[in-house]
Amino acid sequence: MNPSANQRFKFFPQLNELAKTHWLSSSNSLHLELTDTYFNSDSLQDTFLRAIAAERLLPVKEVLETFEFFARIRKDTKTSFVADLCCGHGLLGILFAMFERKVDRVRLVDKKDPESRQKLLTIATQVAPWVAEKIEHDTSKISVDDDWIEPGCAIVSAHACGVLSDLCLDIAIRSGGPVAILPCCYPRSACQAPLALQTSFGLEAAFDIDRTYRLEAANYRVRWAEIPPEITPMNRLMYAQRR
Numbered sequence: 001m002n003p004s005a006n007q008r009f010k011f012f013p014q015l016n017e018l019a020k021t022h023w024l025s026s027s028n029s030l031h032l033e034l035t036d037t038y039f040n041s042d043s044l045q046d047t048f049l050r051a052i053a054a055e056r057l058l059p060v061k062e063v064l065e066t067f068e069f070f071a072r073i074r075k076d077t078k079t080s081f082v083a084d085l086c087c088g089h090g091l092l093g094i095l096f097a098m099f100e101r102k103v104d105r106v107r108l109v110d111k112k113d114p115e116s117r118q119k120l121l122t123i124a125t126q127v128a129p130w131v132a133e134k135i136e137h138d139t140s141k142i143s144v145d146d147d148w149i150e151p152g153c154a155i156v157s158a159h160a161c162g163v164l165s166d167l168c169l170d171i172a173i174r175s176g177g178p179v180a181i182l183p184c185c186y187p188r189s190a191c192q193a194p195l196a197l198q199t200s201f202g203l204e205a206a207f208d209i210d211r212t213y214r215l216e217a218a219n220y221r222v223r224w225a226e227i228p229p230e231i232t233p234m235n236r237l238m239y240a241q242r243r
């Protein structure tokens with residue numbers, strides 16, 4: 001494995017020198033055999049991972065992609081109030097609550113309230129008691145008219161499917177705060193990019209180029225980055241701050 005610097009593991013650098021990487025994209029639950037081998041330090045992140053593994057709560061892929069996404073956006077996205085939209089299990093928002101002192105409030109928003117979220121929050125609170133008081137739940141569909149949207153609040157979202165990622169961008173443009181998305185599912189019918197871009201660069205890049213121009217037009221400075229492709233080929237992320 002010889003990834004470019006951009007694609008190396010940042011949160012878990014011990015995974016950069018692996019001979020076998022197939023398990024990094026596994027949809028099987030993280031389990032103690034793996035954590036005992038690769039995440040066995042006394043650090044907060046390893047302690048948290050072992051607690052997740054003990055319950056077999058989340059797939060390996062989802063855990064690693066969320067940590068590596070967080071590692072790339074945390075510095076530019078942390079504000080006192082962070083909203084994790086289409087949060088599912090809520091791990092991304094929980095990482096902001098756990099690792100960023102500057103973050104006082106994290107709103108976890110999803111139209112569903114999966115059992116895994118409450119279990120994950122219980123585990124997170126056991127290893128990092130300060131997490132509980134920062135988290136607020138919101139079981140609803142996201143909308144640009146939501147009344148919780150405050151000026152300057154950060155919007156983050158991992159794998160909001162298709163145009164839900166665009167809705168996250170619109171919500172951020174309304175708040176004026178920083179934004180970070182790790183898009184997935186690129187529906188051709190919803191792509192606003194010119195056909196020439198879609199043909200030359202492919203649907204996914206064209207979609208994200210169009211998103212970039214939309215954010216830049218709203219006075220955001222946009223950056224692209226990648227999480228390690230060994231976790232998922234859907235590895236491009238976009239983060240932006242208003243100028």
Ligand SMILES: C[S@@+](CC[C@H](N)C(=O)[O-])C[C@H]1O[C@@H](n2cnc3c(N)ncnc32)[C@H](O)[C@@H]1O
Nearest residue numbers: 086087088089110111112140141142158159161
């Ligand atoms: C692919 S999952 C991603 C979950 C999580 N962020 C992750 O990284 O694993 C997409 C999530 O979006 C949620 N969702 C779908 N439509 C939504 C909507 N209109 N408003 C809020 N959440 C929605 C689903 O319930 C699901 O949890």
